[in-house]
Amino acid sequence: MLTLTLKPREERRLRDGHLWAFRDELVAVPQAEPGELVRLVAHDGSSLGTGFYNPLSKIAVRLLGGEVDVADADFFYRRFTSSKVLRQRFLGQEEAYRLVFGEADMLSGLIVDVYGQTIVIQMLSAGMDRRKAEIVDALRRLYPDVSGIIEKNTAQTRVKEGLVLVDAVVWGEVPEVVLVQENGLKLELRLLTGQKTGYFLDQKFNRRVVGSLSRDRQVLDCFCNVGGFALNAAQGHASMALGVDSSESAISSAMRHAEINGLDNCQFVKANVFDLLREHIEQERVWDMVILDPPSFAKSRSAIRGALAGYSELNRSALKLLRPGGLLVSSSCTQLVSEHDLLDILYRESARIRKRLRLVHRGSQAPDHPVLLSMPETQYLKFLVFEVIGDP
Missing domain, CATH: 3.40.50.150 (Vaccinia Virus protein VP39)
Structure with a gap:
């Protein structure tokens, strides 16, 4: 695993729990495949955790909140399961909710919204985009009744990551209108054409x-x-x-x-x-x-x-x-x-x-x-x- 080193006195914000390391905070910005899993260390060599690296982005390293050695489907399944437990604790059996809110769920650059049997994903970083298949696999395991998954990757943030804009169904089938309820109100959401992730x-x-x-x-x-x-x-x-x-x-x-x-x-x-x-x-x-x-x-x-x-x-x-x-x-x-x-x-x-x-x-x-x-x-x-x- 590639190791990246921070310049002197740049580690305090990250030790306090921030998850972004900026390109100008690194001693060197080596060439590597965008989205590669790397280890970030302070100038004294102590580890600050692992995360996804993108030499093309101003946010060079997006930490994953710990020492993650492999970011495979099992890793995402464990993280998604933890996120789902939190949502159920506060929202009960709501049909429409955000399962993953990026950094707040220690998954920097990933948004996942659930609308009944349809899931919308948004990958705003190269690390997440590179692992689209693993993310979809983990979601299908966590939600066995899901009928379709859409990627709404239209945010301009992706351009800064060197990524193309995509708006498409990545798995299964998605109806033109998805029916959900919120606060006792029936909603007909057009997730294929709606703004952002739909609602x-x-x-x-x-x-x-x-x-x-x-x-x-x-x-x-x-x-x-x-x-x-x-x-x-x-x-x-x-x-x-x-x-x-x-x-x-x-x-x-x-x-x-x-x-x-x-x-x-x-x-x-x-x-x-x-x-x-x-x-x-x-x-x-x-x-x-x-x-x-x-x-x-x-x-x-x-x-x-x-x-x-x-x-x-x-x-x-x-x-x-x-x-x-x-x-x-x-x-x-x-x-x-x-x-x-x-x-x-x-x-x-x-x-x-x-x-x-x-x-x-x-x-x-x-x-x-x-x-x-x-x-x-x-x-x-x-x-x-x-x-x-x-x-x-």
Whole structure:
């Protein structure tokens, strides 16, 4: 096994539990097949564990959380079994959940989502991509009733790893529509053509919170995708829930979900959220709850300033539409924007338009997206609920 050595004083972060060693932290970057299993040692020769090496990537070594000598199907089966036990402990018998969340499950560069009898995999590193057959074999052993496995390897992260983009069925058969339930709602997911791995499972518990707060409220769900928050609000007896998204296919799916769940208090419209919010302000419309769940606004540090400006405008516009006693649900999946950043935006924007806010709930990603404390990169989802305080 190839041994790679860190430069002096570069090991502390890794000894504390971080799983990435960057290329510029290595004494040398030898040529090797991307994805090769290597041993990483500190400058004094002490081992930091084994992991997958890619000389083409800025993240040169992705550690596997220990001394792994062989990364075969048995290795993945043991890791997947451990991950499944954790999910069952917190989610019970949920049909749709994330089985593997990369680094948080000590499997850097691998995502596995389960949707009933269909599994979606995403390999974001050369080490995982090289072991696709072993991963599929382990999943088939762990889930003997699985009917099909899809790889949704379309993330641009793969390009940085020197990998091609692929979107295909890798084993078995996958129907055009996969039926699952979440929070008592029926969902028809088009995993072959849907975004990312098919559905935003990380908001599972937060959608439940919205449902519990929606009774008799008029709810505006911005960036609704296939209906998640709006559907939960309607199921929670909202007087009316309106979902907005710029994707025609997402709106079509959301309307179908309202139909199959018998929710006649739920509507959906295709529109640019920023434009729609401005129109509602001009029309002096008011809402009892506004939900903001936009896509990530920043993939790199150079984009943070623009992201903060986007969140500021969104939250300011939403606040203008809320009546006293109304609820602002503000979420961010941008890992580079912290909860402190989001709270600061809400403080400044509410003060700017003279509205008092009271934080009544804070949430994060669901337990099937656990956070590895030594890797802040695994904590990304912020979910805040504020009440607009009227005059006493």
